Amino acid sequence: MPEKDNNIMDKIAESNKSVVTGIDEKDIEHWITISILGSEYKVPAGLTIMQAMEFAGYRFVRSCGCRAGFCGACTTVYRIVGDYRLKTAMACQTRVEQGMYLTQIPFTPAERANYDIDKLSPGIEPFLIHYPEILRCLGCNSCTKACPQDIDVMEYIAAGKRGDVALMAELSFDCIQCGLCAMRCPAELAQYNYAQLARRLHGKYETPLPNHLKNRVKEIEQGKYNEELDKLVQTSTEELKKVYTARDIEKA
């Protein structure tokens, strides 16, 4: 089988070529025109904004991070020709469209407070001390409309104004801290930083350590597992294989 296996690897590499080595024009059938920072480019249809910019010749330093929708680096704003609405997106998670004209926002200037989490308690006070401007929220919903994660930002700010950190934590949990809410806010808030504070307050003070964890930590500190682990570290591979194969497996 060996020759065949090698062939398999070649086939796999061939099928992944466009993702791995950049796109070759000759493989493309459908094209669209987009505008990057005011200049027009013909790009393959169906690419993400990020892939399309790379195809056009941009090599990212800023505005590119995880390339998978988790880091918030590739914040993008755009319009489609003929549509008055301003749209927001993560470049790595959004397909290009005919007539799209775009720019990226590589950095968000936003105020963030330094605080000692051990000296705060959940409620309205931490916000009044560190982010009193939260009360300036106009309820315009621009933040929610701008959020590429579809988070109800305005609602969690409302919760924050009531000191409800639990709700604020829940509603903001999927926040990738891209900063688009803050860039769109007419009241000049930095919503995502307030949400970070709320989540830590909720996590630390409203979800106590489970007993099973407390017990295990105590056991480890008392050295309960030392002997067993000392032994395992010294065990021969042959013996380890036996123990490993014989171990019972808990039902998933």
Place this chain on the structure above:
Amino acid sequence: MAELKFIGGYPEYMRKFIDIVNKTRAKRKDYTPIAMTMEQRDEVLKVHPDYAPGGKRSISIGLNKGDMAPNEVADLIEAYPLIQGNEVDLTKPDLSVDLLIIGGGLAGTAAAVWANDKGVDKDQILLVNKLRHGDANSIMAEGGTQAADRENDSPARHFLDAIGGGHFTNKPDVLRALVEDAPLIMKWLCDLGAILDREEDGSFVEKAGGGTSRRRMHACKDYTGLEELRVIRDEFRNREIPYLEYYPVIELLTDGNRVTGAVLYNLETGDYKIIQAKATILATGGFGRLHVRGFPTTNHYGATCDGVVLAYRAGAKLRDTDTVQYHPTGAAYPQQIIGLLLTEKLRGMGAQPVNKNGEAFVFPLEPRDVEAASFIRECYVKENGIVTPTGMRGVWLDTPMIELKNGEGTIEKSFPGMFRMFNRFDLDIRKDPVLVFPTLHYQNGGVESDPWGKTNVDSLWVAGEVSGGIHGKNRLMGNSTLDCLVFGRRTGISTAEYLKSDVKHGKLMLEHMKNYVTMLKQAGIDTTRKAPILLPDYRGKAVLARMIDVF
């Protein structure tokens, strides 16, 4: 080619295969293929990219001369530095600190906080990042973090699961540190205010992962790394620890024996900075962007093996360079997200791998290399895969089974990230399965260290994916975020201890680099390759062909 007709985000012909998956679901609900024996595992691993012939060569110079490594990694080890040495002025460092941390993912950030906790003054720490602070594989970790904290579990069991998953090649003393500290790390996260999934009674929700014999996967929905990282980074910020962004390290500095600092390069302005440090922690992450064997990757933009290259030139010993982790479930469709991660937690909660005939063909929670190899076998040997419009092959991951087994609404609640990602491309993972194929996920090997992250080179520590030994030749799910946190903490503590012992700054020299160049030349390595490469290049071929350099 005629325009493809799409139904619910899939071309018509793929839709027919989805119907087969939907029709066979009820029948498969109470059926799980049995786990493979050791012999069966060995057999299927023959089609794993690590074991299939080709793709590797032996390293030709340095301490690990003779060890096998993927060609893409060997290419960087056998490459010339970005600088010659004479263009940088080493006589006046721009900054002298006690502790330099290179890389701001989970490991580096945790190390900074712990070093500060253990008495290193915040202004004596500098964390440098190639991209932004937090642009790292850590933030993309989805599925969870292992810690043996339930009554029927123990650190010893965790050890056994990990060493079996690693084919008994793990370095036992560092693995021991990993499992023993795991519950302490969970407590630390909670104390900082991280929000972990909880049961109604307040205990942790804990799920199985591939190769675990107990449920010990702690998660924050499917945003585990994001939550862990943003909490620790927030703590880091609160302490006002200095950090730099867009400043990759392009060379370490030594006094001939120990690491004494680093040369930084400003990615935007092109100038350099010289940092002098008494202790250095390397936490630069892995190498997914090398696309070993032409695989797509789950990794972030900066995962280009920099740390291994720099440490090796400074004389650090590597290990387990011959294996690479391919995650079984990378997205194979749609084209826009090929290679991106579909968390193993999906299988932990019931999603089944299914072939084109609607058959559950493998135990869903084999160790990752075994599971990945079985997908490759299904697609390329048994010809039971689905071919996408771009020519990729894949098998189905039957995500609607999660709803069937755990109740409607489970996917939106437990997998908001996955649901959102597919929804952006008009696919509904609650109703339709998703097509998957293995994707390059993790650098198994790396720089060898002791249980405190200390390397064979004085004053140099490693933490996280850049290190080697903890996972041997294959890592289990939930042990990488754990690795970052355990060894971030340990290197923070260990460097703080070291710094208490009246350490002096050392001379700043690049002799090790120059010696390395001599070795390359002596070995007859005639190449224009340079390393570290810092970033991959995905520009279109047509543009590259016409590029000229005018200023």
